[in-house]
Amino acid sequence: MIASMDLDMDTGTPLAAPTPAKASRRTHAKTRTGCKTCKSRKIKCDEEKPQCRNCTKHNVSCDYLHAPSPRHNGSTLSPECSGRLNMADLELLHHYTTSTYATLTDNIALRDFYRCTYVELGLRCEYIMRTIFALAALHLAHYRPSMRSHYLSLAAEHHQIASREALAAMNQLGPDTAPNLFIFSALTVFYAFGSPRKEHANDILFFDTTTSGVPDWIFLLRGSFALVKTLSVEERQKGPLAPVFGSGRDSWNAREAMAAAPDPDSERASRLDALEGFLSRPREHVPAHHRAVYLHWLHELRKSMRHNDQALGDATVFMWLFDFPDEVLPLLKQPTQEVLLILAHFVVLLDRMSARWWVQGWAAHLMGRIWSLLEDEYKIWVRWPMEQLGWVPP
Template sequence: MTGTKRKGHHKSRLGCNNCKARKVKCDENKPSCSNCIRRQVDCDFSPIGTPQPRVSPGGLNMTDLELLHHYSTATYLTLVESPTMREFYRKTVVQVGLSCDYIMRAILAVSSLHLAHHRPERRDHYQAVAIAHHQAASQAAMLLISDATPESAQMLFMFSVLTTYYALGWPRKSGDTLLLADSGFPDWVYLTRGTKGFIDLAGVPNDGPLAPLFAHSTNRYMLREGPEASDSSAHPALTELGDVFARRPLEEGLRQIYVTALRELKKSFGQAQAYAGQYEMTDAFTWIFLMAEDLLPLLRTPTQEAVVIFAFFCVLLKKLDGHWWMQGWGRHLIAHSYGLLDEEGRLLIRWAVEEIGWVPPSAMERL
């Protein structure tokens, strides 16, 4: 049709990028223009780093619904091995979250990180959503900690468990200090101290929605105390390490901390070997929980002995590498431990280094 002039439209210089890319008029409504709402896509009016929820024409938050659906159909399966506990995370934790805002936000944060892991093309989006949810959850939880009651302590305990998954699942980047404490060890190493405090306040419940979680943890703890866990391939190296520490002129209080840490670590390795097909995060973190008040603070200094012992613990973390939230942590932390040790300390962790399969840098690379 010659001579027919194409009808133009008013160009909006302030319109969203989606409308600009499609070359359509944007009504510039915020936080989402009507075009993006109709197409159910993320509108990018929001400032960088502050994602806005995808809202349906009826007002539903489609982003959060997507995250809750993903958690209830996929993420919960990745958190634990026990069928009973998987059902707990799928059903009970969500029910608790429906009546506790910061628990629900923690659930959505973990789900969003899981999606970021499996959808690299939208990694930045899901990571930003995860940060927003977890920051809001943390702010709400922090207000309750100073005046925690036995009832609220149970909710805070559940929040700390979900926060551990969140911290573990955060992608590590070179030079990224978001989740690192002053010592360079990640904050999740020290989170258990707060978790232990919530248990001390709440006690171990015999009933209520969280009772299965506590019962499961108790059952897993008992496995490491049984005869099946009395030996492992790590025991000779840990015994040798104990002999080295026994010959050192250590202050008696520190010596007892190291003796206890090695004794409990032997039990952890025994359990990991005896129940290799059923090994889970609860098993590995039992040692962290037991050492929360004594050994872990020594990593902040850090002392050579504490770092050496922790390097052996990294072998247990490597056994969880099949989980998206734990991938690479064993290698990452033993490399960090190696960097903190003197030459003698590096020789003492040779068994752990070889067990993980990490190759230390050469002398030339360290220069």
């Protein structure tokens, strides 16, 4: 059977079959921010977060739940967020818990404390977490020079916000806020050292004598010591910071016990004996009570030097600062020649830690600043510190 068809009545030839009308295509607004699963299936994504409806309906993974971190491009890094995640902050937290924490102390037991307990407390106190971010950013800036400006910017932003919040918390100082403020102070000491050094003419020991007076890091150390005193004995022994206080107490007791024995380093002993004799000598421009302060401070520094021979670490290096009298603080506002001599000998202790990223370069920098502020008659008394550092005047 031949199928019937339409013919041209004039020619008898078959007529062409009519072209069927094309169905109209429904259009919709395109989106460039939908999930990858919808894009691969070429369907519209409703962009609902944390998981779009299409992925929920088909029980498949939505890439909103596994957002990639922003890519590095040259010297900048966009702090983009995927959903509610701040990938720049997550990078800093990851770096702190995998690397930065281990650079803060040689005490293996305290390393886990820095890595775990500080972060756990930071989850309940924003200014602690921001200080952790700031410290991690400085660490990354030190080892990634191509992105230095980016990480320094992150560090400054986080620490400025943390400082404002911590300052507000100090107005309500008590057993609940003291532990958090202690952690902030301790981490900020590392931050002060790790920050870029200033080269101003009046810059000495991380501060500008024309504006701020007492060095920030000394103020923080003294402040942290005062915060400890506000805690009860039970809090210090059983609270979250007990490992830090226990380690500090053990180091302090060992330092005091070691100070009773003669110094095995005879050259160091003779140099410090000579300096002690010079500082104790009556001089017209030096009040007697100032001489007593200088001698006490030098005595505490000598004990830390002795202890540091066997227990290298940041606690040992800075421990002598916890017990110097408050009368020294006004003297630091306009550093006297005698204070500069004592600080020059402290630089020898600081140089022992120069392998750490946050201390690198500080010993030579401080010796240079001290040398520039010393009068000629006092420079002879810093020859020994200069020899220990191998530092040569410009």
